[in-house]
Amino acid sequence: MVISRENILKKTHYGLNIYAYVLRQYYSETTVLSLKGRDCGVTRNPFNGGKSTLQINVVENKAIHYDTELTDFKGDVFDFASYHFKLVDDEELLLKINTELHLNLEVKKENELSWLDDPDDTWYAYSSFYKAPIRNVFPNQKVRLHQIFERITSDKYKSITEQFRAIKDPKEARKFKANHFDYVTFSGVFSKRNDDSLIEHSSLLTIDFDHLENLEELKQQLLNDEYFETELLFTSPSGEGLKWIIRIDLSKVSHNEYFIAVANYIKHTYNIEVDQSGKDISRACFLSHDPLAFLHKRHQKL
Structure with a gap:
């Protein structure tokens, strides 16, 4: 018999033996369970x-419990075991029960090549990378997101990012940024940075958030957004904004129409313009230093 919830219940009298085992760890000198029917x-x-507030009985071939005082303390035998062993992962919990109660259930061995049957979630999005200054409109190379991520999280842009954030004069800051920061056109590969010179769209859209009052809060909200998966997310050169890179589907609507829809969604959902x-x-996006940037796992380095 292989290890499973069903087989554990079969070998522990509907799970009652698990309750008894756990309770004996606390009250070894007394009778912990008295079964009547x-x-x-x-x-x-x-x-x-x-x-003495724990009620245990068997319902539909599974032992369950509830507490006569604590209304929220209720569940089945596996929930109870989880409390005791302090394990929330189901696989780890079943293995622990199997070991501690000496059930001798067989642990299913993973096929080392089973990953070959998993759906391929790897997706390559190509963008154009440009060396500073911003007046340079001819790309230096075609890059994937993991390459951009490596630049952002390394120390490559650390010094210029710190210098830029130390500048107080807005005019000087704009000049410094334009002259010192490399940049990317996330939405595609271009022969020259203008909309008419697009070679291939990347299916990526860049959303800029500026002058945020609570940057970290919005960052977590975007990472957990229920409609859009984050492909890349990093802090802007100023340190007061975010660059949110998401995937879009251009099979039915244009880039511009998609942007308007996303902007309206953000306004409605997060009340942010x-x-x-x-x-x-061909929107240029400056690359800054952010060691805590996020990259979706699908953009793996191969």
Whole structure:
């Protein structure tokens, strides 16, 4: 028999032996369970100060419990074991029960090549990379997201990012940024940086958030957004904004239409106005230093 919830229940009298095992770890000198039919009556609950408030019985071939005082303390035998062993991962929990109760259930061995049957989530998005200054409109190379991520998280842009953030005069700051920061056109590969020179769209859209009051809060919200998966997310050169790179589907709508829809969604969902320059396909995005940038795992380095 291989290890599973069903087989564990079969070998532990619907799970009652698991309850008994756990309770004996706390009350080894007393009888911890007294079974009458499918009802074990009330016993001491180690998770309620040892009070006699734990009710255990069997329902539909599985032992369950509840506490007569703690209304939220209820569940089945696996929930109870999880409390005791302090394990939330189901596989780890079943292995622990199997070991501690000497059930001798067979552990299913993973096929080392089983990953070959998994769906391929790898996706290559190519963008154009440009060396500073911004007036240079001819790309230096075609890059993938993991290459951009490596530049951002390394120390390559650390010094110029720190210098830029130390500049107080807005005019001087704009001049410094234009002259010192490399940049990318995330939305595609270009022969020259203008919309008419697009060679291939990357299916990526850049959303700029500027002058944020709570940058970290928005960062977590974007990473957990229910509609858009984050491909790349990093802090802007100023340190007060975010660059959110998401995947878009251009099979039915244009780049510009998609941008408008996303901008409206962000306004409605997060009450934030986004930089409208993102609607331009050839939008330049400066690369800054951010060791905590996020990259989706699908953009793996191969």
